[in-house]
Each structure stands twice: as C-alpha cells, then as structure tokens.
Amino acid sequence: MSLNVIFVTGIKEQIMDAKVCYHCGDTCADTKITKDEKVFCCNGCKTVYEILSESDLTCYYDLQSSPGAVPKEIEGKYDFLSQDKIIEKLVEFDDGKTQIVTLYIPHIHCSSCIWILENLNKLNPAISQSQVNFGKKTVRATYNTETFSLKELVLLLSSVGYEPYISLDDYKTGKENVNRSLIYKLGVAGFAFGNVMFLSFPEYFEVDEYWLEKYKHLFRWLMFAYSLPVVFYAAQDYFISAYKAIKTRILNIDIPIALGAIVLFLRSTIEIIFNYGSGFFDSLTGLIFFLLLGKFFQQKTYSFLSFERDYKSYFPIAVTKIINNEEVPVQVYDIEKGDRLLIRNQELIPVDGILINGSAKIDYSFVTGESEPVKKASGDKLFAGGKQTSGVIEMEAIKSVEQSYLTQLWSNDVFNKNKEDGFTTLTNAISKRFTIIILSIAFIATAYWLYVDSSKAMNVFTAVLIIACPCAIALSAPFTFGNLLRIFGKKKFYLKNASVIEQLSHINTIIFDKTGTITSNKKSEAKYEGLPLTTEEETLLKNTLRGSNHPLSRSLYDILDEHNIITLDTYKEHLGQGIEASHASEKIKIGSAKFVGYQTETEVLNTAVHVSSNSIYKGKFTFYNSYRKGLSKLFNKLKKNYDLAILSGDNEGEMENLKKLLPSKTKLLFNQKPNDKLEYIKYHQTEGAKVLMVGDGLNDAGALAQSDVGVVISENINVFSPACDAILDASKFNHLYSYIKASKSALKIIKWSFLLSFFYNVIGLYFAVTGQLAPVIAAILMPLSSISIVIFTTIATNWIGRKLK
Amino acid sequence: MSVIYILLTVSIIVAVIFFVAFIMAVRNGQFDDGYTPSVRMLFEDELIKTNKTITKNNKD
Incomplete structure (x- = not known):
C-alpha cells in the first residue's frame, strides 16, 4: 500500500457564465428561480423582490444593483418582543399610541438601503416615519401601536432582508445622551473670537484718532462682554483640569494654559477699568478658540465602530x-x-x-x-x-x-480601569519643566523690574505669563495625532482615540492570539493522505460535496479540482456524521471516521474529513489552519525590536507548523484560557514590558483590556469586536509594523514642533521681559505660532502617511 | 455721530441671530450625522414617482 500525499491549495473556482441574483448579487446555483425575467438565488430573495414590487418600491434596485441580503429564518426568534417589559426597555418613546424605536441594522451599506428603510411606510402605513443614520447603521422608526407592534416591525424588516441586531446591550432604560458640549464651546469661542477681533482692530493702528478716542470705551466693554462666555463657559475644562492636576500634584499642560487665561482676563479687565489700554481680549478669545479647535480635530470618532463592547x-x-x-x-x-x-x-x-x-x-x-x-x-x-x-x-x-x-x-478589575490614567503623555512631561521655567522667568524678571522701575513690575509679570501660554505646545499633539488618526483610518486601521498612537510608540512586547488573528477564518488548505483516488471517484466526491451546506463540505468543495457535473442517483446527508451518495455503480461516503467505517482512528488534533468508496476506506483530508499572508515576513521584521509571543486557546495541533513559520525565539503557549492570557500580560507588565495585544474574539477581551494597547483583527469591521483600543482590518495585518513605525515618527514630529513653539516663546518673552508687550504683538504672535504649528504637523504627518501602504 | 450706536446694535443683533441659529442646529442633531442627509436629498425624484403611482393605484 503506497501512501500518496497531495497538497491541495484552494483556488476558488469561478463560474464564468453564471447569473447573479437580482436581489443579493450572489451567484445562482443550478436551480432557476425567476420572476419578471429576473433571476434569484433563492426563494428568500425572490420573496423580498415580490414584497417590494407589490408596494412599488422597485426603485430599490435602480439606485444600486443587487443591494439586498438574503432574509434569514427567524421563526420564533423574536417572540420575546411581545413582552411589555422588554419593549419598554427598547423603545425611546411610548405614549400608548405611538412608539419610537432605534434599531441597529448591520446590513445597511449603500444608498438603496437608506432609500428602502426611509420608505417603510409604503410597506406598512402604520409606520409614520423612519430615518436612517448611515454612519451608525441605525434606523429610527415611529409607528402606531394600535395597528402595529415592535415585533411586527422587526419581522417586517427581517422579511425584506434588514434583520435588526438586538442584543443584551440594548436592554437599558433611558435615552443615551449625546455629548455635544465641545461643539457648543467651539461655537461660543469662535463667535466671540470673530467679534472681538472685529472690535479690537481699530485700536491696533490708530491710537490717537478723534473718533476712536471717543468710542473706544464702548468698544472695550463690548469686548469684555464677549469674552465672558469664553472664559466662564468655553474654557472651563482647562480650569477644571488644572485644578485637578494641582490637587494631585502633577504639572500638566492645562496649568500654564489656565494660568495664562486667568492672567489675560484679569489684566485686560483691570486695563479697561483704569483706562491703561485696550486689554488682550483678542488674544484671550483666540487662544481658547484655537485650543478647542485642536481638541475638536483630535476627536475623530468612527461612529460605525464601537470600542467599548463587552x-x-x-x-x-x-x-x-x-x-x-x-x-x-x-x-x-x-x-x-x-x-x-x-x-x-x-x-x-x-x-x-x-x-x-x-x-x-x-x-x-x-x-x-x-x-x-x-x-x-x-x-x-x-x-x-x-x-x-x-x-x-x-x-x-x-x-x-x-x-x-x-x-x-468582566468582573475583573481591568475592565473598570481607564488606560489613559497613569500614562504620562509627552505633552505633560514637557509642560512640567515648561511651567517651572516660565514661573522662574516671571519671578526673576519681576524682581529685576522692582529694582529698576517698580511701576513696570506687575506689567512684566503678567506679560510673561500671557505670552508664555503654551498654545502652540498644546496644539502640537492634537493636530499630529488627530491627522495620523485620520490617515490610519483611511488605511483601515481604526483607533479609539489619539492617545493610542502615543502608547503604540512605546511598545516593546507584542503578543498575538492564534485562531482568527494570525490565521484566517477560511480553511483553505487541506492535505490528502491515503490511497489515490480515481478520476471517477474524484468526480463523484466533488459532486456529492456540491449538495452539502456543511462548512467543511463547502471548503473542501472549493479546494478540489474542477470536474464535470453529474446527476447523483442517491444523496443522503446524516446530520453530524457525513454524506452518502451514489452514481451508477459507484458509492461514496464522506464524513467522520466512524461514519465511513474506518475504525483504527487514533486521537488526532486536526480536523479531518474521511472518504470511503464502495465500502473501501480510501483516506482522509486533513485541514490545516491557513495563516495570514505575510505572517512570517511580519514576524521577522518585528523580532529585531520586540519580544514576540503567541497565546492560543487552541490545542497544540499547530505547534510544529508554527515553529517552522515563525522566528525561533517566538514564545508559543497553547490551551490558554481567557484569564490565563490576562495574567500572562499582567505578569510581563510588572516586569516592565509595554504590551501590544493582538486578538480577535471575546476570549481575548481580558488580555486586550489588560494590555497597554489592544488591537483587534477583524475580517469584516461591521461585525462586532470586543472592547479594544484599535481595530485593524484583516487585509492590512501584514502592515502592522509600518503602523507602529509611523506612530514613532509622529512622536518625533511633536518634538520638532515643540522646538518650533519654543522659538516663538523666546521671541515673545523678549518683548515681555523688556516690558514692551503691546496687545498687537500678542495678537500677532499667538495665532502665528498656532497656525505655523498646525501647518508643520499637518505636512509632516501627511508625509508619514504617504509612506504607509 | 450716534449712528455708530445703531450700527453696533445691528451688527450685534445679526451676530447673535446667527449664533442662536447655530446652537439650535446643534441641538436638533444636525451635526450628528454628516452623511445620510447628503444621500437623502438625491431621493426626492424617486419619492415623487412612487407617490404618483400609489395614488394612481388607489384611484383604480
């Protein structure tokens, strides 16, 4: 008996002349389901078409070709929606007659989806209004409860292929409050900044002009009025943050900002009360406006992704x-x-x-x-x-x-911990020294002027604090990280927030999960061991597999070579065991070892499909994990700078395979329970490691939360991923190293822009210390430094972005 | 020269009107979804067409 070993690698066969389903775009199999000269892949799709065409909604297919999804079997699945207690928790509004509900529908993906979901009232007049939020993939429907119910709404949506996803997460009372305070604050600051600039402009140049002399008091008090909401509303976050920092004895960037803002406001107010000058209201409002703009820019969110799921x-x-x-x-x-x-x-x-x-x-x-x-x-x-x-x-x-x-x-403490706490950002590290230096300069200069000309001392002290207000420093990080965040997003690497970039640049250990992370979900590699199959047997095998919907049959079918299509004489699928089929005199059995009559099966770790022909055992197809493209290359690049490890919940069946693929010093650990992974990372962190965890499923949730940066690999970003710091599209897995490199470069950019802003500070300090800081100089210097920082960081990050694939 | 008071009043009123309009727009959620409205406005032709056919059907 000679053992024949063949390696078959999957190339998905292409049926060239096959028709695609008019509704969902899938290729149609042999069965021809047609209606109005249109082909459908299944009766489900045809039903959806019928429902839509009856209600004159065929426009759905004009906007985008084949936009639909196959409606799924939902018999009994939504019976719970008839319970009042559950309905009460799901709906937003209920007055006994009308209910409003927002449902999450993962299938929303094109303009046809928006169109059909916003025309639900054509399908059932009880729905008075429905509105789609495309970014969030939700539809908000208002309906009459006298003739309609939530359950009927869900069933209606499911019947047209838009099954909503209702999970335990939706089971909570009360409406979610959208936090729009930053937009309000930005609006207030921008409004005040524009008006104050307008009012302060005349005094920049014409100092002794007659009309100006007459009206300047009015102008100044108007500016004062405009600056009030800026100081007391728009800038309040900086005061709160500075207060908290002082209480915990940390010098963060908000302390010099808050100090600068307070001094600006008080000095300007005193100046206009005693008629010393026009004050610095223009700089004050401008400063807050630019700072909030930076915050707003950094706050890029991907509304269709969630980083907080449990x-x-x-x-x-x-x-x-x-x-x-x-x-x-x-x-x-x-x-x-x-x-x-x-x-x-x-x-x-x-x-x-x-x-x-x-x-x-x-x-x-x-x-x-x-x-x-x-x-x-x-x-x-x-x-x-x-x-x-x-x-x-x-x-x-x-x-x-x-x-x-x-x-x-989830009762583990890591899920309640905020990762950003206890992490000193580069900006805060710099501002610690910065604050001390500025305060020293202010006191030294004041001491000097007290000695030389005491009337100028207070003027100099406040001028130093005003001009040193680190607007440009505070803007460097938000604009650099914010821009890189957008660039990463375009490359399908979605970050939770900007601080993840900074954390990513400090990583020294990378830990991977195995299944789903470094392997792809498709099983496309199988090895055949046993007696060689004849052409007739192969043809029969392929044709038998064609009829089965079992995942293993599907993947084996895709792997096997193309053969003629024959009609089977008998075909029987035994649930959980295998398939039996015959054609002419040939009989075939495919399935588990026991089913095909192979008794000498030893314990194996890998999945296998056994084949017997005419009651004679032939052999088995063993499936191996197929690893992501570029895995070896990525690991070889990473091994120079990082400690690498693989933590798998799986058994050791793949150990030999992995050892061949990966650099020798990669640690391989198998049979890891979710909690083991978490503890492993915790242990390494106590030894000083900064851990990047790359995972994919709920089983990695603890490890992702414990790690310094948790990245989730996702084949389809619309499918749920556990709580994490970043989501990486599976197709970009092999670029992971270049993303880490880019985040390191971003840190360099920030350091350079700090240097640039110090340069502006030195110029400003010269004017301040010598007691000649006029409002016009402050008004020019502050926006100039801010704008040049924004330009510099934007150009530099785009340059990094261009190097990314 | 008291005309400057009128001008100032007018300019402030205009500015405040725009400011209030902005606040109201934010409050109504106009800035929450920046994509769907851009698609929705292209549907208006289709909506009219289907409305007509429906009324025609009802008349029959």
Whole structure:
C-alpha cells in the first residue's frame, strides 16, 4: 500500500457564465428561480423582490444593483418582543399610541438601503416615519401601536432582508445622551473670537484718532462682554483640569494654559477699568478658540465602530424558557438556577447549564478561540457564550447570567480601569519643566523690574505669563495625532482615540492570539493522505460535496479540482456524521471516521474529513489552519525590536507548523484560557514590558483590556469586536509594523514642533521681559505660532502617511 | 455721530441671530450625522414617482 500525499491549495473556482441574483448579487446555483425575467438565488430573495414590487418600491434596485441580503429564518426568534417589559426597555418613546424605536441594522451599506428603510411606510402605513443614520447603521422608526407592534416591525424588516441586531446591550432604560458640549464651546469661542477681533482692530493702528478716542470705551466693554462666555463657559475644562492636576500634584499642560487665561482676563479687565489700554481680549478669545479647535480635530470618532463592547453586545436579550411544556420567552437576567431553556440552531447559550436533550454541537470560538464545534451529550455541562450549531436543544440553567464562567471575566478589575490614567503623555512631561521655567522667568524678571522701575513690575509679570501660554505646545499633539488618526483610518486601521498612537510608540512586547488573528477564518488548505483516488471517484466526491451546506463540505468543495457535473442517483446527508451518495455503480461516503467505517482512528488534533468508496476506506483530508499572508515576513521584521509571543486557546495541533513559520525565539503557549492570557500580560507588565495585544474574539477581551494597547483583527469591521483600543482590518495585518513605525515618527514630529513653539516663546518673552508687550504683538504672535504649528504637523504627518501602504 | 450706536446694535443683533441659529442646529442633531442627509436629498425624484403611482393605484 503506497501512501500518496497531495497538497491541495484552494483556488476558488469561478463560474464564468453564471447569473447573479437580482436581489443579493450572489451567484445562482443550478436551480432557476425567476420572476419578471429576473433571476434569484433563492426563494428568500425572490420573496423580498415580490414584497417590494407589490408596494412599488422597485426603485430599490435602480439606485444600486443587487443591494439586498438574503432574509434569514427567524421563526420564533423574536417572540420575546411581545413582552411589555422588554419593549419598554427598547423603545425611546411610548405614549400608548405611538412608539419610537432605534434599531441597529448591520446590513445597511449603500444608498438603496437608506432609500428602502426611509420608505417603510409604503410597506406598512402604520409606520409614520423612519430615518436612517448611515454612519451608525441605525434606523429610527415611529409607528402606531394600535395597528402595529415592535415585533411586527422587526419581522417586517427581517422579511425584506434588514434583520435588526438586538442584543443584551440594548436592554437599558433611558435615552443615551449625546455629548455635544465641545461643539457648543467651539461655537461660543469662535463667535466671540470673530467679534472681538472685529472690535479690537481699530485700536491696533490708530491710537490717537478723534473718533476712536471717543468710542473706544464702548468698544472695550463690548469686548469684555464677549469674552465672558469664553472664559466662564468655553474654557472651563482647562480650569477644571488644572485644578485637578494641582490637587494631585502633577504639572500638566492645562496649568500654564489656565494660568495664562486667568492672567489675560484679569489684566485686560483691570486695563479697561483704569483706562491703561485696550486689554488682550483678542488674544484671550483666540487662544481658547484655537485650543478647542485642536481638541475638536483630535476627536475623530468612527461612529460605525464601537470600542467599548463587552459580552452584552453578543448576548441575546431573551431566551425561550420551557414552563409546563409551554415555550415562554424570558429576559436573560431573569433566568434562575433550575430553569429549563430551549436553545435553537445558531442561538447563543446565555448561562452555564446542563444539556438535557438534543444533539448539541457547540461553537465555543467566542469563549476559547477553539475553532471547531464541540459535541456534547445529554448530561454534559454547557458554558455560557457557546453557540449551538445543529438543531434544537434543551438545557437546564445551573447559574445566573452574571455568575457564568464567561461573564465572570468582566468582573475583573481591568475592565473598570481607564488606560489613559497613569500614562504620562509627552505633552505633560514637557509642560512640567515648561511651567517651572516660565514661573522662574516671571519671578526673576519681576524682581529685576522692582529694582529698576517698580511701576513696570506687575506689567512684566503678567506679560510673561500671557505670552508664555503654551498654545502652540498644546496644539502640537492634537493636530499630529488627530491627522495620523485620520490617515490610519483611511488605511483601515481604526483607533479609539489619539492617545493610542502615543502608547503604540512605546511598545516593546507584542503578543498575538492564534485562531482568527494570525490565521484566517477560511480553511483553505487541506492535505490528502491515503490511497489515490480515481478520476471517477474524484468526480463523484466533488459532486456529492456540491449538495452539502456543511462548512467543511463547502471548503473542501472549493479546494478540489474542477470536474464535470453529474446527476447523483442517491444523496443522503446524516446530520453530524457525513454524506452518502451514489452514481451508477459507484458509492461514496464522506464524513467522520466512524461514519465511513474506518475504525483504527487514533486521537488526532486536526480536523479531518474521511472518504470511503464502495465500502473501501480510501483516506482522509486533513485541514490545516491557513495563516495570514505575510505572517512570517511580519514576524521577522518585528523580532529585531520586540519580544514576540503567541497565546492560543487552541490545542497544540499547530505547534510544529508554527515553529517552522515563525522566528525561533517566538514564545508559543497553547490551551490558554481567557484569564490565563490576562495574567500572562499582567505578569510581563510588572516586569516592565509595554504590551501590544493582538486578538480577535471575546476570549481575548481580558488580555486586550489588560494590555497597554489592544488591537483587534477583524475580517469584516461591521461585525462586532470586543472592547479594544484599535481595530485593524484583516487585509492590512501584514502592515502592522509600518503602523507602529509611523506612530514613532509622529512622536518625533511633536518634538520638532515643540522646538518650533519654543522659538516663538523666546521671541515673545523678549518683548515681555523688556516690558514692551503691546496687545498687537500678542495678537500677532499667538495665532502665528498656532497656525505655523498646525501647518508643520499637518505636512509632516501627511508625509508619514504617504509612506504607509 | 450716534449712528455708530445703531450700527453696533445691528451688527450685534445679526451676530447673535446667527449664533442662536447655530446652537439650535446643534441641538436638533444636525451635526450628528454628516452623511445620510447628503444621500437623502438625491431621493426626492424617486419619492415623487412612487407617490404618483400609489395614488394612481388607489384611484383604480
């Protein structure tokens, strides 16, 4: 018996002349489902078309070709929406007649989606209004509860392929408050700045002009009035932050800013009261306006992404409870120990429990990272977070939701800790010295003037504090990081906020998760071991696989070479075991070792599909993880500057493979539970490591929270990812190193712009110390330094950005 | 030369009107979604078309 080893690498076959579905754009299989001369891939898509064409909404297809999604089977899934207690928590507004609800719909992706969802009232007149927020992928619908209900709305949306995603996260009372205070503050400061500039302009040049002399008091008091809301409203964050910093004995950048603003305001007020001069209201309002502008620029958010998700976003709101053989939907927080629960196919197990009956095949990839579904027999323990993947099961809860194994992870302290606390930014590190130097200069200069000409002493003291107000320094970081944040976003690397860039540049250890992070989700590599297959057998194999929807059949089908299409005489799929088919005299069995009659199966760690032909065992296809493109290259680049490690929740089946691929000093750890990963990172951090964790699933949530920077790799950024600092599109995985390099360069840019602003400060200080600081000089110097910093950082970051792929 | 008082009053009133308009726009959520309205305004032709066909259908 000769063993034949063939390596088959997947090249997805292209059917050239195949028609695409008019509704969803998928390629249509053999079956021809047509309506109005349009082809559909399935009856679901055809139904959606029928619903839309009956209501004259076919315009949906004109705006964008094939915009739809296949409607999913939702039988019984939304029964819980008929419970008043749950409805009450989901709706925004309810007066007994009308309800308003905002639903998250992941499928929203094009203009057709907006159009159809905003025309829902054509489908059901009870919906009076519906409005889409494209960025957030939500639709806000107003409907009449006398003839319609939330459940019917959800079913209507699902029937046209826009199934909303309702998770435990939505189960909370009260409306979310949108924080718009920064826009208000920016508006106030900008408004005051413009008007004050307008009023102070005459006095810059014409000092002794007759009309000006007459009206300048009025002008000055108007400027004073305009500056009041700026000081007391727009700038309040700086005063609060400075106060907090002094209380905790830290010198941050807000202290010199607050000091400068207070001195500006007081001196200007005193000047106009005693008629010494026109004051510095122009500089004061300008300073606050530019600072807020920097804050606003830095605050780039990706509304379609969330960086704060915990298990609640994954968990359902309700499950089906069995009480006296009756199915009753129950809110998951109300599940008690001993409750009988019914879990349908593709539903998530919300609590730890024991399987009572049904064939359970649980996908624990959320929890452990283990990619293969696990079979469970009645009496086995089931853990919360697993997804049932075949048929209906019944289970008994043995814990409540909060006490379950998975959810307990979130009671760990790391989830309540703010990463930004305890991290000294470069700006604050600089401002510490800066504040001390400025105060010393101010006191020395005042002492000197007290000795030479005491009438000028107070003037000089305040002038130093005014001109040294570190506007330009405070703007360097927001504009550099803010701009890089946008550039990264265009390259599909989405950061939670600007401070992540700074943290990223300090990293010295990188830890990767395995499944889903360095491997891609598609299993596209399989190795055949066994007796060689004849052409007839291969043809039969391929054609048998064609009919199956099992994920392994699909991937094996994609891998195998193209063969003629034949019609099978018999075909039978045994759930959870395999497929049996015959054509002419040939018979084939594909599936588990036991199913095909291969008894001498030893314990193997990798997934395999066995094949037997005419009751003779032929061999098996073993699937291997397929690693992301450029993985070896990336690790080899990283190994020079960083400690590397892989923490996998999976078994050791891939160890040899990984050892071959990765640099030898990479640490490989397997069978890591979520908590183990967290502890591993914590341990290394106590040894001084700055850890970048790269993960993908809920099982990495603890590690992502504990690490200095947690990056989530995502195949599809619209799918949920756990709480993290950054989301990286999987296609850009091999560019990770260049992103880290870019963040290091950003830090250099900031240092250069500090130098530039010190240069302006020296010029300003010269005027201040010599007692000749006129309002016009301050009014020129402050915007000039700020604008040149903005220009410098923008050009420099764009230059870095151009080097990124 | 008291005309300057009138001018100043007018300029402040105009400025405050715009400022209030801005605050109201923010409060109504006009700055919350910067994308959808730009698409929505292109739908107006389609909406009229479907409205007409519906009224026609109802008449039949």
